Amino acid sequence: MTCSDPNKFVIWRDDQWQLKAGFEPNGLPFVAVLEPREHYRLDNLTPELLATLGPIIQRVAGAIRRIDGVGRTHFNRWGDGSEHFHIWFLARPLGQMQFRGAMIAAWDEILPKVPDEEFKANVHTVTAALLEGGGESVD
Ligand SMILES: [Zn+2]
Structure with a gap:
């Protein structure tokens, strides 16, 4: 995630x-970056950001x-790409216990692609849920 197109x-x-x-x-129902x-990088995140990270x-x-x-939902920081601090969120399909753990990112590439409509609906679901706690949606 670069800053060139924030x-x-x-x-x-x-x-x-x-x-x-x-x-x-891709193959997972939802993948996002926070x-x-x-x-900021991890090492210079402000106290204000650190306080709201959890x-x-x-x-x-x-x-x-x-x-x-x-x-x-799995989340992780690889930290090998952009310096802009970011955490990946990867949704594991219900009941698919074999996707647990670090290999979940690989499954995203391997599984059949989620249909477009379902994919968009999932984005909408997450946006709506976040809005309940404040903030704004962006199209
Ligand atoms: Zn940046």
């Missing part, structure tokens, strides 16, 4: 954080859980 793929934001989703449909709106992770994971057919 609003691209943003579906929701508040004063501090934004969630990007709606990338190419990042601060301003450019709550926003809980909130995003809870919003993704609203999608029908989603079991748990």
Whole structure:
């Protein structure tokens, strides 16, 4: 996630954080990236951002859980790409226990692609759930 096009793929934001989703449909029901709106790395995140990081992770994971057919939501920071601090959220299909753990990112590539309509509906579900707690949607 680069800063060159900061609003691209943003579906929701508040004063501090934004969630990007709606990338190419892949095999998992929902994949998103949470990042601060301003450019920070992990090592220079402000105390204000650090204070809301836990709550926003809980909130995003809870919003993704609203999608029908989603079991748990995995989240992780690889930290090998963009320096702009970001956390990946990967929704695991309900009951698909073999997708647990670090291999879930690989499953996203392997599984049959989620149909376009379902993919868009899932983005809408997550956006609506996040809006219940404030912030704004972005089209
Ligand atoms: Zn940045």
